[in-house]
Amino acid sequence: MLRLEKVSKHYAGKTKDQPIKAVDEVSFTLRKDEIFALIGESGSGKSTLAELIMGLQKPTAGSIAWDDPAPSSKPSKPTPAMQLIFQNPDRSMNPYWRVKEIVAEPLRLSGYPKKAAYGLAAELLAKVKLPADYSDKYPAECSGGQKQRIAIARALSMSPKLLVADEITSALDPSTEDEILRLLLSLKRTEEMSILYITHRIETISGFTDRMAVMKAGAIQEWGETETVFANPQSDYTKALLKSAYY
Numbered sequence: 001m002l003r004l005e006k007v008s009k010h011y012a013g014k015t016k017d018q019p020i021k022a023v024d025e026v027s028f029t030l031r032k033d034e035i036f037a038l039i040g041e042s043g044s045g046k047s048t049l050a051e052l053i054m055g056l057q058k059p060t061a062g063s064i065a066w067d068d069p070a071p072s073s074k075p076s077k078p079t080p081a082m083q084l085i086f087q088n089p090d091r092s093m094n095p096y097w098r099v100k101e102i103v104a105e106p107l108r109l110s111g112y113p114k115k116a117a118y119g120l121a122a123e124l125l126a127k128v129k130l131p132a133d134y135s136d137k138y139p140a141e142c143s144g145g146q147k148q149r150i151a152i153a154r155a156l157s158m159s160p161k162l163l164v165a166d167e168i169t170s171a172l173d174p175s176t177e178d179e180i181l182r183l184l185l186s187l188k189r190t191e192e193m194s195i196l197y198i199t200h201r202i203e204t205i206s207g208f209t210d211r212m213a214v215m216k217a218g219a220i221q222e223w224g225e226t227e228t229v230f231a232n233p234q235s236d237y238t239k240a241l242l243k244s245a246y247y
């Protein structure tokens, strides 16, 4: 569905012949309706890659193409709906808005009348299993996990084909993290979307993601079916990550 071919993002370094290779010749494909994990330590280039996929940054080389089996009737609008969610929900939420206003904002911006947008926002909040009375609360009255549910609900309002989740559970405690992962797994099925799940913690993805890629210093070390990589890791780096996570 989404095909990355030798995608690079290099920044000018201190000297001309030593660029910072934030992302370096990354190739993989994202299938329809799968959860794909992108694993890597801090600074490995995960967020930069997410921004390249979202079109927020331009690659310095390579291509990112969306091959849609059912071509859109509007060829002028080549980018299908992609939504990005960040680690820190506070940065993308207006603290003075009520939850329903936050979730309804993308709908309002795309022309929905207020009443219809709030109606849909209520449905979206139910989808992410947030109690109905949260609709009138402010972000400060919500927990970290609840705020991520709100961010997910807002992203779903645009019926994305791809949801990019960049470290969205990294600030949560393990049981809340687990609840969010289970929510994403069920949403993948009901909403028929792919999820690019970015994390530095390999121990969170088994049983939850279909496939995975391991990234280090901008480059993919290995990628494949999650269970296969876990059972038989090929790169030394993946082996080291698994060892430090499980032993």
Ligand SMILES: Nc1ncnc2c1ncn2[C@@H]1O[C@H](COP(=O)(O)OP(=O)(O)OP(=O)(O)O)[C@@H](O)[C@H]1O
Pocket (backbone or CB within 6 Å): 011, 020, 021, 022, 040, 041, 042, 043, 044, 045, 046, 047, 048, 049, 200
């Ligand atoms: N605008 C920029 N100019 C120069 N270097 C940059 C720029 N943006 C990112 N980098 C560098 O690119 C590399 C990858 O950064 P990136 O934020 O993508 O890593 P990450 O894997 O998301 O890390 P983290 O887990 O800490 O979020 C880092 O070495 C970073 O310093």
Ligand SMILES: [Mg+2]
Pocket (backbone or CB within 6 Å): 046, 047, 048, 166
């Ligand atoms: Mg990052």
